[in-house]
Amino acid sequence: MQKISPFLWFDNQAEEAVSFYLSLFDDSRITTTLRYPQSSTIGTPGSVMSLAFELGGNEFMALNGGPEFRFTPAISFYVHCQDQGEIDRLWNALLDGGEPQQCGWITDRFGVTWQIVPTILDELLTDEDQAKVQRVTEAFLRMDKFDIAELQAAYAG
Numbered sequence: 001m002q003k004i005s006p007f008l009w010f011d012n013q014a015e016e017a018v019s020f021y022l023s024l025f026d027d028s029r030i031t032t033t034l035r036y037p038q039s040s041t042i043g044t045p046g047s048v049m050s051l052a053f054e055l056g057g058n059e060f061m062a063l064n065g066g067p068e069f070r071f072t073p074a075i076s077f078y079v080h081c082q083d084q085g086e087i088d089r090l091w092n093a094l095l096d097g098g099e100p101q102q103c104g105w106i107t108d109r110f111g112v113t114w115q116i117v118p119t120i121l122d123e124l125l126t127d128e129d130q131a132k133v134q135r136v137t138e139a140f141l142r143m144d145k146f147d148i149a150e151l152q153a154a155y156a157g
Helices: 014-024 084-095 120-125 130-141 148-156
Strands: 007-010 029-035 048-055 058-064 076-081 105-107 113-118
Touching: 007 014, 014 029, 014 048, 014 058, 014 084, 076 084, 084 105, 084 113, 084 148, 113 120, 120 130, 120 148, 130 148
Parallel strands: 007 058, 076 113
Antiparallel strands: 029 048, 048 058, 105 113
16 A cells, blocks of 8 residues: 555546546556445435545545535646657547646546656756757647657757
8 A cells, every 4th residue: 555645536426537547547446435325414325435546556546525626737647658659548538528738738527637748758858958958848838748759859959
């Protein structure tokens, strides 16, 4: 069990969101489902109250807590992508009902914000040649979905 786990508060779509997220990442599963008790005055008795789940081996919690709280992009999930195929697959899936943002950020249809980022970006941005770093930075600031080939072209000059 990891010491700290993200906890996601949904209105009433935790099951749908978790099912969607499980479809996106390997090594993912629901580990626990808790239901509102029959005497509940908060949620519908018998409906899903919370889910413990894993995405890519990382533990999360989801709650059907009602409409009191909403997600903001102030907290997002940073996903390290190995190649353009992985970026495209995740971006396109999250874009279904979602909203693209600048620099690899995307808010999905449930209001959760993700950063879909190529792992090579760190290498390109930590080069000692500041002209290369500047070109890469200028290139990615114009992007919504990251394009690795375009980043590498900017790096090469």
